[in-house]
Amino acid sequence: MTTPTLTYFDIPTSRGEECRLALFIAGVPFTDERLNHEQWATRKSTAPFGALPVFTMEGRPPLAQTNAILRMLGSQHGLLPVDAWESARHEAVMCSVEELRAKLSPSLRIKDLAEKRLAREALATGFLPEWAGQVEAQIVGPFFGGAAISVADLKLFVSTSAILKGVVDFIPQATFDPFPKLLALIAAVKAHPKVVAWYAR
Numbered sequence: 001m002t003t004p005t006l007t008y009f010d011i012p013t014s015r016g017e018e019c020r021l022a023l024f025i026a027g028v029p030f031t032d033e034r035l036n037h038e039q040w041a042t043r044k045s046t047a048p049f050g051a052l053p054v055f056t057m058e059g060r061p062p063l064a065q066t067n068a069i070l071r072m073l074g075s076q077h078g079l080l081p082v083d084a085w086e087s088a089r090h091e092a093v094m095c096s097v098e099e100l101r102a103k104l105s106p107s108l109r110i111k112d113l114a115e116k117r118l119a120r121e122a123l124a125t126g127f128l129p130e131w132a133g134q135v136e137a138q139i140v141g142p143f144f145g146g147a148a149i150s151v152a153d154l155k156l157f158v159s160t161s162a163i164l165k166g167v168v169d170f171i172p173q174a175t176f177d178p179f180p181k182l183l184a185l186i187a188a189v190k191a192h193p194k195v196v197a198w199y200a201r
């Protein structure tokens with residue numbers, strides 16, 4: 001059996017990184033294929049939904065959609081609870097992260113700075129604290145489902161990282177400060193030995 005391949009862009013944030021982290025924590029050797037935009041242009045039409053990440057395993061057609069990849073890796077490698085209901089609860093928070101991205105992404109494309117500021121400030125005082133409060137209420141602690149790290153934790157960690165680093169213009173670094181369980185979850189992911197090892201490579 002040849003090594004599986006995770007194809008994405010060379011970006012340490014966003015969806016591909018969630019899958020790379022899951023594979024690394026699971027101890028699955030994989031080809032970490034990182035495309036530049038020219039390479040992607042020639043491959044886009046072959047991706048199942050015309051987007052990345054795509055996970056490729058010998059003997060199977062390519063698998064797309066981040067949450068589907070994470071769900072498969074999570075259930076195969078102990079990064080999701082075995083109990084179906086608890087597993088679905090984890091998947092629900094992963095879906096909510098995609099909703100978060102859907103709210104944030106349009107502001108990336110706004111060219112006018114004043115307009116961008118307005119859109120981002122509205123998110124910082126409206127959607128973002130509302131979303132974080134909803135997530136906070138569902139965290140068992142330290143991880144989403146309790147003592148064991150899961151793909152849902154990886155997704156929460158990656159998706160909040162830019163805001164927590166203070167690198168998203170007009171969204172304050174302190175946006176998630178009122179949510180101690182969310183911050184503790186992110187700190188626990190960051191301190192996980194495999195996550196430390198991934199970023200030390």
Ligand SMILES: N[C@@H](CCC(=O)N[C@@H](CS)C(=O)NCC(=O)O)C(=O)O
Binds near residue numbers: 014053064065066
């Ligand atoms: N729903 C998809 C969204 C995938 C997606 O939008 N991927 C972006 C990168 S994060 C992409 O491939 N952009 C390039 C393109 O659409 O051509 C998922 O969760 O995987």
